[in-house]
Amino acid sequence: MDGTAHWWLEVALRLVVILGFFLVVPLLVGQMEHKAMAHMQGRLGPMRAGGFHGWAQLIADGVKFAQKESVVPAAADRLVFQLAPAVALLPYLVALVVVPIGPGTQVGVELDLGLFFVLAVMGVGVLGTLMGGWASANKYSLLGGIRTAAQLMAYELPMLLSAASVAMAAGTLSLSAIVDKWQWWWLPWQLIGAFVFFTSGLAELQRPPFDMPVADSEIIFGPYTEYTGLRFAFFLLAEYAGIVLLCLLTSVLFLGGWHGPFSAHLGWLWTVLKTLVLSFVVIWLRVSYPRLREDQLQRFAWTALIPLALAQLAITGVVRVL
Amino acid sequence: VTTESEQPAHEKGQQRGSGRELPGVGLVKGLATTLKTMTKHAHTVQYPDQAPELAPRTRGVIALLEENCTVCMLCARECPDWCIYIDSHKETVPAPPSGGRERTRNVLDRFAIDFSLCMYCGICIEVCPFDALEWSPEFEYAEFDIKDLLHERDRLREWFWTVPAPVALDPAAQDPKEIAQAQKVADKRLTAQKAAEIVALADGGDAPADVNREASGEADTEADGRTDGDG
Numbered sequence: 001m002d003g004t005a006h007w008w009l010e011v012a013l014r015l016v017v018i019l020g021f022f023l024v025v026p027l028l029v030g031q032m033e034h035k036a037m038a039h040m041q042g043r044l045g046p047m048r049a050g051g052f053h054g055w056a057q058l059i060a061d062g063v064k065f066a067q068k069e070s071v072v073p074a075a076a077d078r079l080v081f082q083l084a085p086a087v088a089l090l091p092y093l094v095a096l097v098v099v100p101i102g103p104g105t106q107v108g109v110e111l112d113l114g115l116f117f118v119l120a121v122m123g124v125g126v127l128g129t130l131m132g133g134w135a136s137a138n139k140y141s142l143l144g145g146i147r148t149a150a151q152l153m154a155y156e157l158p159m160l161l162s163a164a165s166v167a168m169a170a171g172t173l174s175l176s177a178i179v180d181k182w183q184w185w186w187l188p189w190q191l192i193g194a195f196v197f198f199t200s201g202l203a204e205l206q207r208p209p210f211d212m213p214v215a216d217s218e219i220i221f222g223p224y225t226e227y228t229g230l231r232f233a234f235f236l237l238a239e240y241a242g243i244v245l246l247c248l249l250t251s252v253l254f255l256g257g258w259h260g261p262f263s264a265h266l267g268w269l270w271t272v273l274k275t276l277v278l279s280f281v282v283i284w285l286r287v288s289y290p291r292l293r294e295d296q297l298q299r300f301a302w303t304a305l306i307p308l309a310l311a312q313l314a315i316t317g318v319v320r321v322l
Numbered sequence: 323v324t325t326e327s328e329q330p331a332h333e334k335g336q337q338r339g340s341g342r343e344l345p346g347v348g349l350v351k352g353l354a355t356t357l358k359t360m361t362k363h364a365h366t367v368q369y370p371d372q373a374p375e376l377a378p379r380t381r382g383v384i385a386l387l388e389e390n391c392t393v394c395m396l397c398a399r400e401c402p403d404w405c406i407y408i409d410s411h412k413e414t415v416p417a418p419p420s421g422g423r424e425r426t427r428n429v430l431d432r433f434a435i436d437f438s439l440c441m442y443c444g445i446c447i448e449v450c451p452f453d454a455l456e457w458s459p460e461f462e463y464a465e466f467d468i469k470d471l472l473h474e475r476d477r478l479r480e481w482f483w484t485v486p487a488p489v490a491l492d493p494a495a496q497d498p499k500e501i502a503q504a505q506k507v508a509d510k511r512l513t514a515q516k517a518a519e520i521v522a523l524a525d526g527g528d529a530p531a532d533v534n535r536e537a538s539g540e541a542d543t544e545a546d547g548r549t550d551g552d553g
Contacts, residue, residue, distance in 0.1 A: 043365070
């Protein structure tokens with residue numbers, strides 16, 4: 001009896017920590033985007049909300065979104081339309097459960113098929129955007145949705161191939177085991193894979209410069225055109241949660257996760273630090289590069305990323321055999 | 323070391339054609355630019371907390387020096403959107419005791435500019451013959467009601483205190499017309515006086531030596547040139 005109570009408490013605690021991580025870190029990345037982007041453009045960004053350098057800007061944004069009317073277009077597929085933001089947001093929370101933050105038991109659920117599970121669930125997240133695009137009964141949303149689908153088709157493959165390369169190198173699909181086996185020389189060995197994984201992850205999140213599906217200046221934010229209020233905020237939150245998950249996965253798979261000085265005690269700190277640095281890179285890329293055209297986007301995936309991912313697989317195989 | 327601009331055009335073209343620059347160098351340069359900008363100070367000003375640095379001849383608002391206004395109505399007529407309102411009446415000035423007749427003059431009753439219509443073209447300022455209108459750098463006169471942007475002459479007069487002094491002339495520039503004119507008249511009067519003194523001295527015979535020297539030293543050249551011509 002005492003044992004089960006203890007077990008329940010532990011599960012509840014883990015879930016609360018993960019939920020806290022899920023709610024706080026994306027906002028942190030969002031705020032970083034506000035400020036880093038502003039300074040890269042010679043501005044200051046938000047300076048008022050909360051008093052000190054606009055630290056509460058995203059909270060203010062959230063309050064604003066909550067106050068707004070949630071409109072469903074008359075011609076929309078009501079249920080699908082209303083469900084889409086949840087479908088976009090929740091997979092990232094679910095995926096977070098199996099990603100190890102630190103060594104040992106610092107993971108929500110230790111899953112042997114962790115890598116497989118995470119990639120499968122991340123693909124579901126894109127489905128939310130697709131649902132929103134189809135259900136909105138709006139030509140821009142439909143265009144955006146179709147582009148999302150095309151992008152998912154093109155970039156899921158290199159992402160899976162590069163992840164498979166790491167799984168091959170470690171000989172396991174468990175995320176904790178992959179980090180456990182990681183050594184510094186994996187960095188040059190899996191460099192191409194890391195590049196392909198990170199880039200195709202960006203494309204799957206529709207982050208600039210791969211944001212053709214939501215290109216606000218030509219198809220008015222694509223699948224999100226008809227969304228207002230909290231549902232729209234959920235889509236935005238999903239984008240940032242996606243960034244966090246992608247950066248977390250990249251650091252776990254390719255950058256050695258919790259490895260670093262004092263990793264026995266401060267392992268989780270190393271993981272978070274690597275994630276935040278990668279998130280900064282995501283923002284940095286957004287500020288520096290213009291948007292790829294739809295055909296350039298497709299060509300990049302099929303003629304650059306997929307061959308690179310295959311080459312990485314070959315290299316991994318050869319080194320493993322040797 | 324030869325810079326790119328020194329190279330002949332065909333060489334540059336060849337360089338681009340052969341693609342000697344590594345692929346992806348442009349992408350790295352882009353990243354470097356944004357990162358460099360991030361470490362520098364922002365170009366923006368936190369306005370309400372921090373006053374903006376305005377250019378010396380900022381066109382903020384149109385100010386009125388009503389003492390200079392003669393109600394000639396040129397500004398109101400030239401205004402493209404007719405946003406200047408002028409009312410006046412005539413007053414009779416009695417004849418001076420030394421003789422002559424009564425005169426009338428215009429007295430300004432109302433001078434107002436509707437800044438909800440004004441397009442800040444500055445034609446009224448250009449056209450004013452007496453410099454009664456001038457640009458002021460003042461810009462903080464937003465109102466909650468558009469009707470409150472019709473500003474009367476007292477407000478326009480207040481703004482004139484903020485008009486900056488005119489830009490100083492170049493060291494070698496000609497004097498402004500009014501100063502040059504006044505200087506010419508004053509010079510003429512002085513020379514005439516000096517010449518009269520010299521004539522008086524010559525008539526009187528024995529003059530003190532110092533007065534003679536002073537008069538000749540200062541005014542000789544001018545006096546020779548001009549009084550001789552006149553006489």
